[in-house]
Structures are given as C-alpha cells and as structure tokens.
Amino acid sequence: MTLDLEMAARNGAGDGGGGAYYPPQPREDLDDDGMKKRTGTVWTASAHIITAVIGSGVLSLAWSTAQLGWVVGPVTIMIFSVITYYTSSLLADCYRSGDQVTGKRNYTYMDAVAAYLGGWQVWSCGVFQYVNLVGTAVGYTITASISAAAVHKSNCFHKNGHAADCGVYDTMYMVVFGVVQIFFSQVPNFHNLSWLSIVAAVMSFSYSSIAVGLSLARTISGPTGKTTLTGTEVGVDVDSAQKIWLAFQALGNIAFAYSYSMILIEIQDTVKSPPAENKTMKKATLLGVTTTTAFYMLAGCLGYAAFGNASPGNILTGFGFYEPFWLIDFANVCIVVHLVGAYQVFSQPIFAAVETWAAARWPDAKLVTREHPVAAGRFRFNAFRLGWRTAFVAVSTVLAIVMPFFNDILGFLGAIGFWPLTVYYPVEMYIRQRRIRKYTTRWVALQVLSFLCFLVSLAAAVASIEGVTESLKHYVPFKTKS
Numbered sequence: 001m002t003l004d005l006e007m008a009a010r011n012g013a014g015d016g017g018g019g020a021y022y023p024p025q026p027r028e029d030l031d032d033d034g035m036k037k038r039t040g041t042v043w044t045a046s047a048h049i050i051t052a053v054i055g056s057g058v059l060s061l062a063w064s065t066a067q068l069g070w071v072v073g074p075v076t077i078m079i080f081s082v083i084t085y086y087t088s089s090l091l092a093d094c095y096r097s098g099d100q101v102t103g104k105r106n107y108t109y110m111d112a113v114a115a116y117l118g119g120w121q122v123w124s125c126g127v128f129q130y131v132n133l134v135g136t137a138v139g140y141t142i143t144a145s146i147s148a149a150a151v152h153k154s155n156c157f158h159k160n161g162h163a164a165d166c167g168v169y170d171t172m173y174m175v176v177f178g179v180v181q182i183f184f185s186q187v188p189n190f191h192n193l194s195w196l197s198i199v200a201a202v203m204s205f206s207y208s209s210i211a212v213g214l215s216l217a218r219t220i221s222g223p224t225g226k227t228t229l230t231g232t233e234v235g236v237d238v239d240s241a242q243k244i245w246l247a248f249q250a251l252g253n254i255a256f257a258y259s260y261s262m263i264l265i266e267i268q269d270t271v272k273s274p275p276a277e278n279k280t281m282k283k284a285t286l287l288g289v290t291t292t293t294a295f296y297m298l299a300g301c302l303g304y305a306a307f308g309n310a311s312p313g314n315i316l317t318g319f320g321f322y323e324p325f326w327l328i329d330f331a332n333v334c335i336v337v338h339l340v341g342a343y344q345v346f347s348q349p350i351f352a353a354v355e356t357w358a359a360a361r362w363p364d365a366k367l368v369t370r371e372h373p374v375a376a377g378r379f380r381f382n383a384f385r386l387g388w389r390t391a392f393v394a395v396s397t398v399l400a401i402v403m404p405f406f407n408d409i410l411g412f413l414g415a416i417g418f419w420p421l422t423v424y425y426p427v428e429m430y431i432r433q434r435r436i437r438k439y440t441t442r443w444v445a446l447q448v449l450s451f452l453c454f455l456v457s458l459a460a461a462v463a464s465i466e467g468v469t470e471s472l473k474h475y476v477p478f479k480t481k482s
Contacts, residue, residue, distance in 0.1 A: 037272065038269070038270055038271060038272045038273075039270075039272050040267075040270035040271040040272055040280075041271070041272065041280070042280055042283045042284045042287065043284075044197070044198070044270065044271075045267055045268070045270065045271055045280065045281060045284035045288075046201075046284045046287045046288045046291075047197045047198045047200075047201045048197045048263075048267045048270070048345060049260055049267065049284060049285065049287075049288030049289075049292075050201040050204060050205075050288050050291060050292065051197040051200040051201050051204065051338070051341050051342050051345050052259075052260035052263060052267075052342060052345050052346065053257070053258060053259075053260050053288060053289070053292045054201075054204040054205070054208055054291075054292050054295060054338075058204075058208055058211070058257060058295060058296060058299050059143075059211065059299075059314045059315050059316055059317070059335075060253045060257070060313055060314060060315075061077070061253070061254070061257060061296055061299045061300035061303065061315075062215070062299065062300055062302075062303025062304050062306075062307060062311040062312070062315045063250070063253070063303075063311045063312060063313045063314075063315075064076075064250035064251075064253045064254050064300065065077075065231070065250075065300040065301060065303065065304040065311070066227075066231055066232055066304050066307070066308065066309050066310070066311040067231050067232055067243075067246045067247050067249070067250035068230075068231050068247060068250050068251075069227075069228055069229050069230040069231030070227060070228070070229050070231075070304075071229050071230070072230070072231070073231065073250075073300060073301075073304065074297060074300065074301060076250075076251065076254055077254055077293065077296050077297055077300055078293070078297075080254050080255060080257075080258050081258065081289055081292070081293040081296070083422070083423065083449070083453065084258040084261070084289055084422060085285060085286065085289045087261065087422055087423050087426040087427065088260075088261055088264055088285045088289070088422075088426070089282050089285060090426040090427065090429070090430040091112070091261060091264050091265065091425075091426040091429070092264065092268060092277075092278045092281040092282050092285065093278050093430070093433065094106065094112040094115075094116060094265070094426070094429045094430075094433065095112065095265055095268045095269070095277050095278055095281070096277070096278070097115040097116070100276045100277075100278050101273070101274075101276050105269070106265060107265070107266075107269050108265055108266060108269075108349060108352070108353065109125065109129055109261075109262055109263070109264070109265045109266070109349070109421070109425075110122060110125055110126050110129065110353075111265070112265055112429065113125040113425055113429065116428075116429040116432045116433060117425070117428055117429060117432060121425070121428070124420075125420070125421075125425055128262075128416065128417065128420040128421055129262045129349070129421060130349075130350055130353070131416065132259070132262055132413060132416060132417035132421060133262060133263075133346050133347065133349060133350050134350065134396065135412070135413045135416070135417075136259075136346045136413060137343055137346060137347050137350075137392075137396040138396050138399045138400045138403070139256075139400075139413055140339045140342055140343045140346070141174055141177055141178065141181075141343070141396060141397055141400035142170075142174070142400045142403075142404050143314075143335070143339060144173070144174075144177045144335070144336050144339040144340070144343075145170040145171075145173035145174040145177055145400070145404075146170060146173075146314060146317045147316070147317055147332040147333075147335040147336050147339075148173040148176070148177070148332070148336050149168045149169075149170055149173050149317075150316065150317040150328070150332045151328075151329045151332050151333065152166070152168050153166040153167070153168060154325045154328045154329050154332070155325060155329065157325070158323070158325040170401075170404055171401050174397055174400050174401050174404075175397065175401075177336070177339075177340075177397070178393050178394065178396075178397035180340060181340070181343055181344075181347075181393045181397075182389070182390050182393050182394075184196070184340060184343075184344050185344065185347065185351070185389040185390070185392070185393055186385065186386065186389065187344065196340075196341045196344060197341055197345060199337065199341060200337065200338045200339075200340070200341025200342055200345075201338075203334040203335070203337045203338035203341075204334075204338045205295075206330075206331070206334045207316065207331040207332070207334040207335050207338065208295045208299060209295075210316075210327060210330070210331040210334075211299055211303065211315050211316055211331065212295070212298045212299055212302055214306075214327070215298075215299070215302035215303045215305065215306040215307075215315070216302050216306075218306040218307075219302055219305045219306045224305060224306055224307070224308060225306070225307045225308020225309060225310050225311070226308040226309055226310075227304060227305060227308045227309065228309065231247070231309065232246065232309045233309065236309075237309045237310075244463075245463045245466050245467065246463070247463075248459040248460050248462065248463035249460060249463040249464055249467055251456055251459065251460045252412065252413075252415040252418075252457075252460030252461070252463065252464055255415065255417075255418035255422075255456070255457070255460060256413050256417070256418075257296060258289075258292070258418075258422070259413070259417050259418060259421075259422065261421045261422040261426065262346075262349070262417060262421045263345065263346060263348075263349055264281070264285075266348065266349050266352075267281070267284075268280075268281045271284075299315070303315050316328065316331050316332060316335065317332065347392070350392065351385075351388075351389055351392070354388060355368075355384065355385060355388070358384060358388075367383050367384055368382075368384045370382065370383075403468075412460075412461060412464035412465065412468070415457045415458075415459075415460035415461035415464055416457070416461055418453065418456070418457050418460075419450075419453045419454045419456070419457035419458075420457075422453075423449065423450050423453040423454075424450055424453075424454070427446045427447075427449065427450050430446070431443065431446060
C-alpha cells in the first residue's frame with residue numbers, strides 16, 4: 001500500500017494533472033507467483049496419486065500376506081494406509097510457508113524441508129528422495145520387463161502346455177522399455193503429464209481388477225492353497241530364519257506399495273486455487289489412499305485365499321493363473337502401459353531438479369536454456385533436456401538389467417523411502433509449523449510414531465539386503481530369465 005501511495009504521488013495524483021496511478025492488476029493467466037496458471041483439480045491430483053501408488057507393489061501383496069498370515073497381513077495393510085494418509089495430510093500443509101492461502105509456495109519436497117527445517121536436513125532429504133526416485137525408476141523397469149515377458153510366456157503355455165519351457169530373457173524387454181521412456185521423458189514437466197497419468201490410472205484399475213477377479217474366481221472354484229493365521233509355516237514352507245527375513249521383507253513390500261510422499265509436493269504444485277491447495281490435496285489424498293487400500297485388501301486377501309502359502313511374488317507374472325490366457329495378456333499389457341506413466345511421474349522431480357540447477361549454474365548457456373519450437377510451435381526442444389534425460393533413462397535401464405530381483409528390490413525401496421520421506425520429515429515439519437513443545441503429549445505421540453516406523457524400515461531394509469545377497473549366489477549377469 002505504501003508503494004502504491006508513493007507511485008500515486010510521483011504521478012501527480014490529487015493535483016488535477018490527470019496523472020492518477022492505478023496499481024497493476026494481477027494477470028488472469030498467471031498465478032500469484034508469476035507462473036502459468038495451474039489447472040489441476042481433485043481428480044487430476046487423485047489420478048497422479050493412483051498412478052504413483054497402485055503400481056507394481058499391488059502385485060506382490062498376495063505374497064506379502066502369505067508371509068504374514070490372515071491376522072497380521074490385512075492389519076499391516078490398514079496400518080500403513082492410515083499412516084500414509086495422516087502423514088500425507090501433514091505434508092500437504094507444508095506446500096506454502098506461513099499462510100495456507102497467500103504464503104510462499106514450496107515447489108518441491110526439498111523446498112518444503114528447506115523452508116521449515118533447513119540445514120543438514122535439506123541435504124539428507126535430497127539424498128533419500130532422489131535415491132528413492134532413481135530406485136523406483138529401476139524397479140519399474142524391472143517390473144515392466146517381467147510383465148512384457150509374461151505375455152510371451154502366457155501364449156507359449158497356452159500353445160505348448162503348462163509344463164513347457166517358456167522362459168525368456170528379460171534384457172530385451174528392459175531395453176525396449178528404456179527406448180519408450182526416452183521418448184516420453186521429453187515431456188517438459190508435471191503440468192503436461194495429466195493425460196498420461198489418467199491413462200495410467202485407468203490401466204492400474206484394469207490390471208488390479210483382473211488380478212482380484214481371477215483370485216476370486218479361483219477362491220470360489222478351486223483348487224486353493226493352504227492358508228493359516230500366521231502365514232508360511234516353519235518346518236513346512238520355510239525354516240525359522242527364512243520366516244523372519246521374509247516377514248520383514250513383506251513389510252517393506254507393503255511400505256513400497258504406499259510410497260508416493262516423495263512426489264506429493266510436486267503433485268500439489270499442479271493444483272489450482274482457490275480453494276487452498278492443501279484442502280484440494282487432502283481430498284485427493286483421501287480419495288487416492290482409500291481407493292488404493294480397497295484394491296490392496298482385495299488383492300492381498302483374495303490372492304492369499306487363492307494360492308495360500310505358495311503365493312507367487314508377482315501374482316500376474318508368477319503364473320498362478322494360466323487361463324484365460326488372453327486376459328492374462330491384457331492385464332500384463334495394462335501393467336506395462338501403466339508403468340510407462342508411473343516411471344514419468346516419479347522421474348519428473350529428478351529431471352526438474354537437475355535442469356533447474358543447470359539453468360542457475362549456466363544462465364547464459366543457450367545449450368541449457370534455449371527452447372527450439374518444433375511442429376509449428378506445438379512442442380519445444382531443448383538440447384540439454386534431450387541429452388540429460390536420455391542419459392538418465394539409459395543408466396536406470398542398465399541398473400535394472402544388472403539387478404533384476406523383483407521382490408528384494410521392492411522391499412529395499414520401500415524400506416529406505418518409507419520412514420524418512422513418508423513419516424520423519426512430514427512429522428518434523430508439522431512440529432515446527434505448529435510450534436509443538438517438546439515432551440508434550442502430542443510431541444511424544446508423533447515421536448513414537450516416527451520411531452516405530454523407523455524400526456520397521458530398518459528391519460525391512462536388512463531383510464531385503466539379505467534377499468539380494470541370496471539372489472546373487474545364483475545370478476549370472478545379463479542371463480536372467482522370467
């Protein structure tokens with residue numbers, strides 16, 4: 001207001017000179033931060049969440065339930081869903097610093113941590129977030145290749161019988177998936193990905209529904225596997241050491257099945273206002289997590305009911321089902337299409353971080369900053385974006401080829417990402433934001449929640465490392481067959 005009055009005085013307001021000053025009005029096509037107006041809604045944000053959450057993790061839930069049993073398995077899924085929703089709601093309030101309507105926007109997870117916590121926690125957050133995002137890209141490449149190979153195997157089994165040797169090398173499918181990702185990685189940013197997320201969300205609903213439907217049909221018609229209250233039996237299915245390791249690994253798999261907090265802020269940055277972004281995001285989170293949990297309970301419980309303690313690690317590619325083969329083919333194609341979109345949803349924050357840093361480091365370098373219009377201006381080409389993103393996809397593809405251990409990779413990713421990104425940082429930012437005093441009831445409750453989740457993450461990480469170690473004993477590089 002003071003500035004407006006000064007400008008009015010300088011322009012002769014009130015002296016009859018006709019020089020009245022009118023403060024500049026905000027442009028309707030821009031948001032309060034000068035960026036292009038955001039258009040995201042509850043539905044697009046929910047699509048991003050569902051695309052991120054209902055991924056390869058859902059396919060391992062029958063196996064996870066088999067390790068934990070009828071009691072601990074479903075209870076664990078519910079507990080993780082409640083924790084994810086609660087901490088995601090805390091994180092949604094950190095999108096703006098200060099006032100939830102007019103406060104400064106935090107465009108990334110690291111921006112939010114820097115605004116509320118600062119110091120070494122920003123760097124540690126960056127390490128956890130970006131290692132987890134890179135790991136997720138690797139994990140999705142592995143999963144997509146296994147599903148693509150399953151289409152070939154399904155047709156082979158249908159033609160030659162279930163006893164036929166239909167194994168196929170995964171490497172070729174990983175390379176093809178990588179080539180497809182090089183193309184889609186040129187989509188500039190999250191704001192241009194809504195259509196891909198919607199397609200991917202439809203695909204995830206499709207293959208999850210198929211997995212649930214086939215499990216239900218087998219549960220009703222038989223034959224079904226043996227199930228118990230405590231899951232796999234010591235001395236029958238596993239020995240005592242394996243029981244412990246596999247149970248901890250199952251916890252990591254379930255944690256991975258709910259992991260999307262590392263991109264929540266980036267999703268929220270696509271949402272329009274009013275209403276306040278945190279309100280929209282909380283609704284989207286409730287819708288996304290509720291929908292996801294319903295599918296997870298059905299997939300985990302019906303899958304376990306169908307296959308019992310012998311549930312495969314991946315319910316659609318482990319060939320618990322052989323027929324109808326065309327439906328298995330369709331489900332696996334849906335998985336591949338979904339993972340094309342999910343890969344991009346998780347990779348965009350990495351792309352944005354490196355490109356923002358490069359633009360700040362070399363602001364006058366045309367190679368980094370210049371955009372070249374292509375196809376009559378409908379698309380824009382940037383040399384640095386092309387080179388850097390292609391290199392990222394190539395590296396993640398090579399890592400997937402070198403480490404193709406599906407369940408162990410899932411468990412490890414869930415373990416290293418769940419506690420710090422889903423629980424620790426949201427809790428600490430909430431405590432700082434609300435100025436909660438140490439040793440009060442709320443502070444103690446939040447710290448207990450954080451510590452218990454840390455123990456779960458630690459146990460799952462150790463179990464997954466043990467699983468990778470076992471897999472490496474029988475591993476021949478570039479010769480992995482599905």
